[in-house]
Amino acid sequence: MSPNQPEIEALFSEVREVTPAPAFTAQANATPELYERAERDPEAFWAAEAKQRISWSRPWDSVLEWELPYAKWFVGGQLNVAYNCVDRHVEQGLGAKVAYYWEGEPGDTRTLTYADLQREVNKAANALKALGVGIGDRVGIYMPMIPELPIAMLACAKIGAPHVVVFGGFSSDALEGRMIDAEAVALITADGGWRNGKVLDLKAAADVAVGNAPTIKNVLVVRRTGHDVPMTEGRDHWWHDVVDGQSAECDPVPVDSEHLLYLLHTSGTTAKPKGIMHTTGGYLAGVSTTHHYIFDIKPDDVYWCAADIGWVTGHSYIVYGPLANGTTGVLYEGAPQFPEPDRWWSIVEKYKVSILYCAPTAIRAFMKQGDDWPAKHDLSSLRLLGTVGEPINPEAWLWYRRAIGGSRCPVVDTWWQTETGMILITPLPGITTLRPGSATRPFPGIGAKVVDADGTEVANGSGGGYLVLTRPWPAMLRGIYKDPERYLSTYWRRFPGMYFAGDGCKVDDDGYFWLLGRVDDVMKIAGHRISTIEVESALVDHPAVAEAAVVGRSDPVTGEAISAFVILKSHITPSDELALELREHVAKKIGAIARPKMVMFTPELPKTRSGKIMRRLLRDIAEHRTLGDVTTLADSGIVETIRVKAQSSEADQLV
Ligand code: WTA
Numbered sequence: 121m122s123p124n125q126p127e128i129e130a131l132f133s134e135v136r137e138v139t140p141a142p143a144f145t146a147q148a149n150a151t152p153e154l155y156e157r158a159e160r161d162p163e164a165f166w167a168a169e170a171k172q173r174i175s176w177s178r179p180w181d182s183v184l185e186w187e188l189p190y191a192k193w194f195v196g197g198q199l200n201v202a203y204n205c206v207d208r209h210v211e212q213g214l215g216a217k218v219a220y221y222w223e224g225e226p227g228d229t230r231t232l233t234y235a236d237l238q239r240e241v242n243k244a245a246n247a248l249k250a251l252g253v254g255i256g257d258r259v260g261i262y263m264p265m266i267p268e269l270p271i272a273m274l275a276c277a278k279i280g281a282p283h284v285v286v287f288g289g290f291s292s293d294a295l296e297g298r299m300i301d302a303e304a305v306a307l308i309t310a311d312g313g314w315r316n317g318k319v320l321d322l323k324a325a326a327d328v329a330v331g332n333a334p335t336i337k338n339v340l341v342v343r344r345t346g347h348d349v350p351m352t353e354g355r356d357h358w359w360h361d362v363v364d365g366q367s368a369e370c371d372p373v374p375v376d377s378e379h380l381l382y383l384l385h386t387s388g389t390t391a392k393p394k395g396i397m398h399t400t401g402g403y404l405a406g407v408s409t410t411h412h413y414i415f416d417i418k419p420d421d422v423y424w425c426a427a428d429i430g431w432v433t434g435h436s437y438i439v440y441g442p443l444a445n446g447t448t449g450v451l452y453e454g455a456p457q458f459p460e461p462d463r464w465w466s467i468v469e470k471y472k473v474s475i476l477y478c479a480p481t482a483i484r485a486f487m488k489q490g491d492d493w494p495a496k497h498d499l500s501s502l503r504l505l506g507t508v509g510e511p512i513n514p515e516a517w518l519w520y521r522r523a524i525g526g527s528r529c530p531v532v533d534t535w536w537q538t539e540t541g542m543i544l545i546t547p548l549p550g551i552t553t554l555r556p557g558s559a560t561r562p563f564p565g566i567g568a569k570v571v572d573a574d575g576t577e578v579a580n581g582s583g584g585g586y587l588v589l590t591r592p593w594p595a596m597l598r599g600i601y602k603d604p605e606r607y608l609s610t611y612w613r614r615f616p617g618m619y620f621a622g623d624g625c626k627v628d629d630d631g632y633f634w635l636l637g638r639v640d641d642v643m644k645i646a647g648h649r650i651s652t653i654e655v656e657s658a659l660v661d662h663p664a665v666a667e668a669a670v671v672g673r674s675d676p677v678t679g680e681a682i683s684a685f686v687i688l689k690s691h692i693t694p695s696d697e698l699a700l701e702l703r704e705h706v707a708k709k710i711g712a713i714a715r716p717k718m719v720m721f722t723p724e725l726p727k728t729r730s731g732k733i734m735r736r737l738l739r740d741i742a743e744h745r746t747l748g749d750v751t752t753l754a755d756s757g758i759v760e761t762i763r764v765k766a767q768s769s770e771a772d773q774l775v
Contacts, residue, residue: 136514138521138554144503144530148550150413158564165565166594170194170405173412173444175208177374180401184592189612189619190599191592192378193402200372201381201404202278205443206241207372209234218448221422221471222267225314225454232267234446237274240267242370244275247363251338253306255280255373258383260304260336262286262295262326264313265453268342268359269429270439272308273382280373282380284395287430288313288322290711294393296329298385299336301395301601306338308359312345316455323349330355377401383601384432386538387651388610389641395601396538398435404444406542406595410563411441414532415475416504416549424450425477426464431648432538433508436595437477441542456482461489465497465524476524477506477534479647480516484677487519494523504549506532509647510679511635517556535559535635537621538649539611541595544568545633558632567591568633570625575615581629584636588618641735643672643680650682650714652735658709659684662702664692669725669733670716673742681717683742685725685762694721718742722765724758726750738762 140148158165163183170180170193180197209217215235222230232240253259259276261283263269269285276283284302286295299307309326312319323341327350330336341351342359351358378399385393411417423442427433442449450471456464464486468476486493505525507517512533521531531554535545545568547560554560562568567590570578578585596619600607614620624636638644641652652670659668667687672680686702688694699719707715726734740747741763750756 136555138530138556140530140550140553141528145550147418148548149416149418150548150551152551154413154548154564162565162567162591166193166405166409169409170401170594173408174199174204174401174404176401180377186592188617189608191402191596193399193592193594194377194405197377197401198374199377199401199404200278200280200374201400201440201444202241202245202274203372204404205274205277205440206234206238209446210238214446217446219443220267220270220449220451222451223453223467224266225317225452225458230267237271237443239368240271241274241278242368243363243366244268244271245278245370246366247340247359248275248279248281248306250362250366251306251340251357253279253281253338255375256380257281257306258284258302258304260284260286260295260299260302260307262288262290262307262309262322262329263342264288264310264315264320264322264344265428265451266310266313266342266344267451268308268310270443270451272340273429273435273439274443277381278370278372280375280379282382284383284385285430285435286385287428287711288320289315289428289430289713291708292325292328293709294711295325296332298393298395299329299333301385301393302383303335304333305335306340307336308340308342310342310344311347311349314345314454316458319345319347321347321349327352375400378598380598382435384435384538386432387642387649387654388606389651389653391651391653391657393654394603394606394610396432397598397601398541398595399598402594402596403541404440406593407436407441408444410543410546411437411445411447413548414534414543414546414563415477415506417442417445417447417475419446421447421474422450422471422501423447423475423477424452424468424471424473426452426456426482427477427479427508432541433477436542456485457489460493461486462493462496465494465499468499468502469497472501474501475504475506476502477508479509480507480512481510481646481678483507483512483516483520483524484679487516487523488677491523499524499526502526502529504532505529506534508534508536508543510644511637512557514556521556530554531556533557533559535623535633539597540589540593540621541597542593544589544593545635555632558628558634560632562633566593570627570633571615571618575618578627580627580631584624584626586615586639587621587623587625587633587635588615589621590618643670643682645672645680645682645713646678648713650710654710655682655684655706655714655716658706658714659686659702661709662705664688664698665702666690667725669735669738671735671739671742673739675717682714683718683720683738684716685720685722685738687723687725688721720762720765722762724755724761726759726762727754729754
């Protein structure tokens with residue numbers, strides 16, 4: 121047992137609070153005064169931050185235009201995001217500073233300084249121009265975690281072409297839908313990437329998707345794994361052929377503050393992913409400001425956000441926030457526990473990482489492997505830890521702080537969403553007294569509260585409700601691409617005048633926010649949003665399936681795991697092989713993260729008299745709980761039948 125154990129136990133059972141260490145407070149970027157100043161005049165607060173952190177090529181005329189539910193920030197201002205993230209640092213003499221330490225899964229490494237990044241971004245931007253990509257054109261990006269991924273994003277930003285990044289673990293179907301929705305003109309991909317010692321064949325998936333997305337005229341392919349890939353004449357180009365010979369100079373295109381910077385698709389309550397729109401000035405101000413205060417960024421920090429750039433966490437806190445702040449970051453290509461469960465800790469030790477930001481699901485997976493793996497490494501460089509993506513259970517929080525942070529690092533539990541673009545509820549390190557499991561308080565200037573079903577604010581300490589946001593913030597989404605009606609109905613109709621986040625939350629006696637998970641039909645699998653309906657559609661897409669319902673049930677490592685209840689077509693006989701086939705079918709249609717952990721065949725599903733599937737009851741069954749209210753069921757015998765079947769078939773299928 122570690123010598124720190126008793127202190128933690130005391131924390132857990134008695135105090136359940138961690139007060140800031142005075143030494144940390146003394147050097148912290150944040151001050152308590154931020155809250156008061158921002159609350160007094162939020163617009164003035166954001167204007168001051170935007171002025172200080174960003175170089176504008178034209179100043180704004182007004183800070184905020186707010187016509188609910190549409191916000192415009194820094195209206196009339198012009199800037200270029202790539203200039204702000206790269207060029208100006210080089211101009212200011214930081215060319216030799218490391219922008220990224222990159223490590224591939226096989227152990228190969230690259231170091232990119234800000235000067236290197238500038239040269240590579242400029243060449244890539246010139247290559248895009250040579251392929252006919254212009255301002256406003258959408259460019260798809262489907263890549264492993266290699267330096268060309270942020271380079272490609274910045275190259276797009278440099279010429280004002282919005283990017284549409286699709287997580288490299290997604291299937292060709294997922295890529296195709298997103299490319300069609302975005303009407304992308306080009307796609308940047310790679311031959312493949314490394315994951316758990318195997319090659320992920322991205323080019324093969326990209327070929328299928330591009331074949332069905334006719335707006336894509338050009339495909340740029342980075343050589344990463346070196347395996348043989350087919351290249352389509354006239355459409356596909358090797359990155360090294362097209363990019364390497366370009367000029368290393370490229371003037372940034374100044375764009376309006378409200379110019380579309382990127383689309384990022386996220387799961388909602390229908391099968392079609394939503395193209396979340398993020399624009400330029402407010403977004404960059406929001407991510408750079410939060411990154412500065414919440415991660416307490418200092419010039420000599422080595423900061424590692426261990427997410428994939430394909431998710432919003434990577435967009436905001438691997439690429440844009442950190443680079444705007446001139447930070448040195450770490451990028452790692454592969455699986456967290458490859459080849460051994462201490463891969464991450466060897467990276468922390470090797471690069472002397474001082475700030476680590478990751479997901480609770482990763483923390484739980486490491487916790488399961490025990491203290492010995494991190495204990496093999498010198499983790500004394502760490503001075504701050506962060507989490508994001510789902511609620512973190514206090515036990516995992518305390519383990520993270522002790523086994524990884526040596527009981528000396530503040531832990532910032534940060535709540536936000538693809539839609540919010542930036543962290544909104546979080547401690548400020550050095551200022552906030554921490555409570556394990558609570559994201560604590562809204563960031564300065566953010567209006568957040570918890571309301572009951574009627575939209576009335578729930579008093580502190582009086583139970584749970586729905587999290588809402590009461591005023592605009594700079595990095596907020598500007599809409600759903602090509603779907604204003606869905607934007608209104610998803611976020612703004614439930615509680616008039618307030619943004620509905622879709623999360624349950626309670627506020628304790630002292631005003632601390634405790635996030636309780638999603639209240640809609642969105643699951644959080646290993647920290648990633650997956651809607652029940654997307655998985656159901658993928659199941660029904662299989663020729664043997666007549667109907668399907670899926671629910672997330674709690675899982676000790678991944679937070680939630682998918683349980684699928686499947687009705688087969690009448691002539692099909694259920695079998696273990698078929699269950700396996702269905703699981704693989706979903707993985708193929710959506711990606712491995714959506715593969716159901718359990719598939720159960722059932723003759724019926726519990727439905728209301730109006731035909732709505734009662735997922736709540738399925739969740740009870742999956743969790744082995746006593747069933748909740750069944751009075752609205754059309755056929756009350758059916759749940760009992762499913763429950764008995766579930767108990768007998770489940771044991772064999774769990775992996
Ligand atoms: C959940 C990820 C509790 C929440 C940045 C939210 C969290 C959804 C936390 C957004 C947290 C994120 N505590 N829950 N600290 N952070 N969530 O769009 O349910 O992938 O609505 O963005 O993740 O997921 P998304």
